[in-house]
Amino acid sequence: MSQFSVKLLEESIEDLKIGKRFYEEREEGIGSYFADSALADITSLRLFAGIHSIRFGYHRMLLKRFPFAAYYEKDEDEARVVAVLDMRRDPKSIRAILKERNSQSGSQER
Numbered sequence: 001m002s003q004f005s006v007k008l009l010e011e012s013i014e015d016l017k018i019g020k021r022f023y024e025e026r027e028e029g030i031g032s033y034f035a036d037s038a039l040a041d042i043t044s045l046r047l048f049a050g051i052h053s054i055r056f057g058y059h060r061m062l063l064k065r066f067p068f069a070a071y072y073e074k075d076e077d078e079a080r081v082v083a084v085l086d087m088r089r090d091p092k093s094i095r096a097i098l099k100e101r102n103s104q105s106g107s108q109e110r
Contacts, residue, residue: 002077003046003047004045004046004047004049004050004074004077005046005077005078005079006045006046006049006079006081007078007080007081008042008080008081009080009081009082009083009101011082011101012081012082012083015083015084015085016035016038016039016084019031019034019035019038019068019084019086020032023066033065034065034066037063037066038063038070038084041063041064041070042061042070042081042084044061045061045079048061049072050079055071056071056094056095056098056099057098057102058071058073058082058083058098059071059072059074059079063084067087067088068084068085068087069084069087070083070084071083071084071085071098082098082101082102083097083098085097
């Protein structure tokens with residue numbers, strides 16, 4: 001079984017910070033649990049990149065414990081996470097965010 005490297009774009013890191021703040025405001029400690037859970041799911045892309053359905057031009061992996069999804073691109077040996085978005089949003093706004101990120105040239109990777 002081949003392994004992929006996983007890269008988080010700066011925008012996806014910011015998405016994780018926003019989600020963490022949102023949950024931390026609800027109850028202390030939940031924000032950290034969100035971040036840890038999301039990163040564990042995203043790390044699983046090392047083995048499972050490419051098996052997820054394509055939505056709005058990206059593979060979409062639903063997070064296991066929170067109503068969020070990681071949207072990513074995959075090539076031969078790398079998965080690039082471009083967004084981690086709350087699935088309770090209007091699908092039109094999710095599409096618009098992903099379209100904007102796709103059109104940005106020079107997105108920073110981490």
